Amino acid sequence: MVEPRGSNRPRGPRGSRAARAAPDSAAGEPGSGEHGSGELSKGERTKERIVEAALELFRRDGYEATTMRAVAEAAGVALGNAYYYFASKDLLLQAFYQEVHEAHVAASAPVLAAQRGLRERLLGVMLAKVEVIEPYHHFSALMFRSAADPKSPLNPFHPASATIRSEGEQLFAQVLEGVKLPKALRHELPALLWTYSMGILLYWIHDDSAGRERTRAMVHHTVDVVVSCIQLAANPLLRPLQRRVLAMLADLRIGRGGA
Amino acid sequence: MVEPRGSNRPRGPRGSRAARAAPDSAAGEPGSGEHGSGELSKGERTKERIVEAALELFRRDGYEATTMRAVAEAAGVALGNAYYYFASKDLLLQAFYQEVHEAHVAASAPVLAAQRGLRERLLGVMLAKVEVIEPYHHFSALMFRSAADPKSPLNPFHPASATIRSEGEQLFAQVLEGVKLPKALRHELPALLWTYSMGILLYWIHDDSAGRERTRAMVHHTVDVVVSCIQLAANPLLRPLQRRVLAMLADLRIGRGGA
DNA sequence: CGGCATTCTTGAACGTGTTCAAACCCGCTC
DNA sequence: GAGCGGGTTTGAACACGTTCAAGAATGCCG
Secondary structure (H helix, E strand, O other): OOOOOOOOOOOOOOOOOOOOOOOOOOOOOOOOOOOOOOOOOHHHHHHHHHHHHHHHHHHHHOOOOOOHHHHHHHHOOOHHHHHHHOOOHHHHHHHHHHHHHHHHHHHHHHHHHHOOOHHHHHHHHHHHHHHHHHHHOOOOHHHHHHHOOOOOOOOOOOHHHHHHHHHHHHHHHHHHOOOOOOHHHHOOHHHHHHHHHHHHHHHHHHOOOHHHHHHHHHHHHHHHHHHHHHHHOOOHHHHHHHHHHHHHHHHHHHHOOOO | OOOOOOOOOOOOOOOOOOOOOOOOOOOOOOOOOOOOOOOOOHHHHHHHHHHHHHHHHHHHHOOOOOOHHHHHHHHOOOHHHHHHHOOOHHHHHHHHHHHHHHHHHHHHHHHHHHOOOHHHHHHHHHHHHHHHHHHHOOOOHHHHHHHOOOOOOOOOOOHHHHHHHHHHHHHHHHHHOOOOOOHHHHOOHHHHHHHHHHHHHHHHHHOOOHHHHHHHHHHHHHHHHHHHHHHHOOOHHHHHHHHHHHHHHHHHHHHOOOO
């Protein structure tokens, strides 16, 4: 669909190739099928080492300051080997997102267990997010840099990021669990809230206030607004507006792959 | 405020320096003060040549495929000289944005002259935007890539982009001219509409439909929604929501430099 | 064991954006 | 003219992300 990338840029001799081997995304956990070898295969162990080295260096030095050479060295492999498992440095970031997301889910669990009201649940989850990502503020800008580029596998609409995006939406679906909602919205809200959280992230990235106070304030405000909007959606006075918004969302979904 | 960038990355010998000379942003047009020499100074002419070469190559080959070496050669200067005038390749893009924005203003003029209703004016201006940027779709992603990075001078909140952003808001202020509005919003709307247009841009970037039809449809829908919201804002029933939104916006403005 | 295929690994090489110290130019004053 | 000084220009050099052809390891079948 998108042309395979190397068409305008001048190349060396013979610029073929397209998809790498990429021993990735096997069905389930390792150690399931095959001839039950004890644990991870050799390649998988190497991949693991590379991810770990990368995450550690990212955390310590930031994304830009971490070179692929440093990652390779820290993982005890040759430079080219890192590229065998991760076709680009950006792709290494995906591992990072995954980790952050899992931490976020974990941090949200207590809130979701304790609170019943929409406002409290949403607020708790959003504040948990801000909490969780705080240690990475110094380099998280990068998320958006390539996230906005349609050609980058990191943008949330790229197939490669589909899982992580849908996991994000899932979390917001949990936020809505047990909450009374206008039924026209029930379907749309998880994706909308996920988008909203991306907006907060964008604000957060630009926020250099101490302790990220401004982002926290913003979360309080916007959660109020969002919850108000959701509740107002039931009001018959707003029916025409609601119709418009739903029509827009329907169109939006045609554009993407949207499940 | 933001540390001057070269603190973690390993450097060659002596990594001092901070601000370049950058013979830029003189008060008015050239040829005003000084001993009235005919026209542009030598340096200004060189700078001009570099911009022109860059824009042409960007248009022809896209941003990534255009190398600084190619720009320099096309401008008839040495590589290093391009960096004397533009501290980075990104900064060259700014010249491009400027050009696009001026084209957008020009394309909007007829609409603003002819239409009186808010919906028509906003719709016309937004469609004009989509029209104007269409030729650059193949590489405009880059706008957002660095636009989202707080450290990049291209992000709209960076001082270096302040002028171009405020020019954008100005255009939307024109859209509102002669339109009846809830006066609480009058102040906020230009910036909000500009933000809205950025959102559309983001959609547009990801839109690979033929003739960018989907974006156009999106514009129609969202303009409807936006106009509805503005009109509803006057409704007393929504006063509490309105108050919340305004409080949020106030907070938002503290964060930025916002005029 | 000997071949063969597949997966994994290597490191040199390429092209890129960017930096820097040294030169060049040009108008000025002695 | 000689010397000075600041704006301008140069091109080599650097570090980086990425590619690639070639080589090891490993597994598999006879």
